[in-house]
Amino acid sequence: MGKFKILIVEDAQLIAVHLQKILQNANYEVIGRAANYEEAIAICKKSTPDLALMDIMIDGDKDGIETAIELKEKYNLPIIYLTALTDGSTIERAKKTNPYGYIMKPFQEEQVVTFLEMAIHKYTVENKLRESEEKFKAAVGSISDALLFVEEDFTVSYLNKAAEAISGQSLTEVEGKPLVDVFKFSDFETGNEIPNIWKWFNVKDNEQEFKSLYLTQPNGKKVPIGDGTINAVFDEKKKLKGVVLTFKNITKRLENESMEKQLEKTKLAAIIEGQEMERARISREIHDGLGQTLNAIKLNISTFFNGADKERAIKDLQNLIGEAILETGRISENLLPSKLKDFDISTCLLSLSNQKYGDLSVSFESTEVKHDRIGINKKINLYRITQEAISNAAKHANAKNLNIQLRSSAKSVILTIEDDGVGFDVSTRNNKVLEGHHGLQNIEDRVNIMDGVFEIDSKNKLGTVLIIEVPYDKKLAVA
Ligand SMILES: Nc1ncnc2c1ncn2[C@@H]1O[C@H](COP(=O)(O)OP(=O)(O)O)[C@@H](O)[C@H]1O
Ligand SMILES: [Mg+2]
Structure with a gap:
């Protein structure tokens, strides 16, 4: 900090000069002497003082107190009054301007210097206090x-x-x-x-x-x-x-919590509903297919005992039993595709990609996958996931091509399924689940069960890509 800058406002020339000397001796900088309000303002415009020593009785339209009020307002200037007056009403008026004190005329050099030191100290402390209070207020306020x-x-x-x-x-x-x-x-x-x-x-x-x-x-x-x-x-x-x-x-927090709960419920309902639908389908297949065939077999056995043409009846029975066996195979294949038991996942996905999907052409590539470390459960999950992804591309994407890739990293197998269709807004996924679309959710659930990572990226008009990374099983025991 440089020298403390003081403005003297005093219309008595001699006193002003005397004061200036005292201040300069005490190592203050006097930035100007004003004899009235106008001069004081003119000096402040050029360079702002740190404090004004103000005679109360000065020439001009405004006296020292009025000048002080203006200086405080315009420049936030602390004031010390110089006065020979002690009449009550003037002191009352002066008080309202919150001065740092009064120096009584006539004054002594030491008196002025000590007084100024104290006033400046007080001013500095108050300033610091105000600054820190403002800082705290701003911090707490925000x-x-x-x-x-x-x-x-x-x-x-x-x-x-x-x-x-x-x-x-x-x-x-x-x-x-x-x-x-x-x-x-x-x-x-x-x-x-x-x-x-x-x-x-x-x-x-x-x-x-x-x-x-x-x-x-x-x-x-x-x-x-x-x-x-x-x-x-x-x-x-x-x-x-x-x-x-x-x-x-906590309005937002509560909303999120209730949304999450709702979503959890819907997901659970989706899983149960999915299971029930699957059961209903199998039940229908058994009832309509295998059930009917078995009924026919029963009827044919009574014909065998009652009828004449035994040879014919046995032939019919043979045919019916053959049908029942086929039907059983079909149902069992639907429940768990037999290839999943007999072949590795690459072969199963290749076979899936070779089926017909209308206008959608599906291709499959795989590289160096550790098949001995993909157990039957992972195989089933990866297969069902791919089925759902193909069906989505065929149903929603209006895509021409769908590419399936199976790759390997050190510890996991990575399945990527990419279509070149219309894409969709991934941020609406949760809403879709709430509206009863469960396919993608089922994919995610399956990936979670396998401790894997599921990523979906879709851009409007640029297609959709699903990336599924699943840790390998421990080395399976050789059969
Ligand atoms: N490959 C895709 N291309 C474009 N939109 C898709 C694709 N996959 C999913 N979607 C969008 O996401 C929604 C949710 O899919 P999904 O959960 O499988 O339910 P669903 O197939 O029963 O509608 C679909 O209705 C569709 O709007
Ligand atoms: Mg679907």
């Missing part, structure tokens, strides 16, 4: 948690911005009012108003917490709040000064 200060007598003395927003009231509306009158809390479960929140303030230890509550705004809207804390504030003499409350608006 934190995202709601914060309110309640005085010892339970009146509200401060709300930060977040607290204003949550409570629907501004600081000016509630300042000085009893907390119970302006903050209506109610129980989270019952919704009943909590009448006696005084109890909260039995703050024996420094900190307490409170669970979720509702805070009712003046317009009647109930805002859920949570993560609340209550801290007693003590001064240096350990005397209770008041209590600080903080809490958060």
Whole structure:
């Protein structure tokens, strides 16, 4: 910091010059001497002083006090008055400008210097205090948690911005009012108003917490709040000064939680529904196919005993039993494709890719996959996943080509399925599940069961790619 800069406002030339000498001797910089209001302003415009020594009785339209008021307003300038006057009304007027003091005329050199030193010290300390207070206010004001200060007598003395927003009231509306009158809390479960929140303030230890509550705004809207804390504030003499409350608006959190719950439920329902549909399908197949054939066999056996043409009847029976065997094979194949038991996953996917899918052409590539480390469960899952992905591309994508790749990394097998169709907005997936579309969810569930990673990337008009990475099984025992 350079020298402290002082402006002298004094219309008596001799006194002003004398004062300037004193100040310069004491190593202050005098940036100017003004004899009236206009001159003072002109000097300040050129270079701002740190302080003004102000004679109360000066020439011109404005006296020293009026000039001081202007300088304070325009330049936030601290003032020390020089005066020979001590009449009550002038002193009263001067007081209102919050001066750092009065130097009585006539003055002594040492007196002026000591006085200035004290005033400057006071000014510096106050400035620091104000700065740090502003910093704290800004910090507290801008934190995202709601914060309110309640005085010892339970009146509200401060709300930060977040607290204003949550409570629907501004600081000016509630300042000085009893907390119970302006903050209506109610129980989270019952919704009943909590009448006696005084109890909260039995703050024996420094900190307490409170669970979720509702805070009712003046317009009647109930805002859920949570993560609340209550801290007693003590001064240096350990005397209770008041209590600080903080809490958060948990509306979003509750919404997310309830959405997640809903989604969980739907997913579970989807799995159960899927299982039930599969059972119904198998039951129908057995009833309509195998069941009918067995009925026919039964009928033919009675014909065999009653009829004449035994040879013919045996032939018919043979045929029917052959059909029943075929039917059984078909059902069992549908339940678990036999190739999955007999061949490795690459072969099974290749065979899947060779089936007909309307206009969609499906290709398959695989490289160096460790087949001895893909057990039957993983095989089934990868197969079903691929079936669903092909069916989606055929149904939704309007794609020409679909490419399936099976690759290997050190510890896992990677299945990539890519189509060149219309793509879709992946961020809507959860909504789709809620609307009853479960295919992709089933894929994800299967991947999760295998401790794998599922990624889906889809761009409008640029197609869709699914990447599924599944850790290898431990080396399977050689049969
Ligand atoms: N390959 C794809 N190309 C374009 N859209 C797709 C593709 N796969 C899935 N979708 C979109 O995602 C939705 C959800 O798919 P899915 O969960 O399999 O249910 P579903 O096939 O029963 O509609 C589909 O309705 C479709 O809008
Ligand atoms: Mg589907």
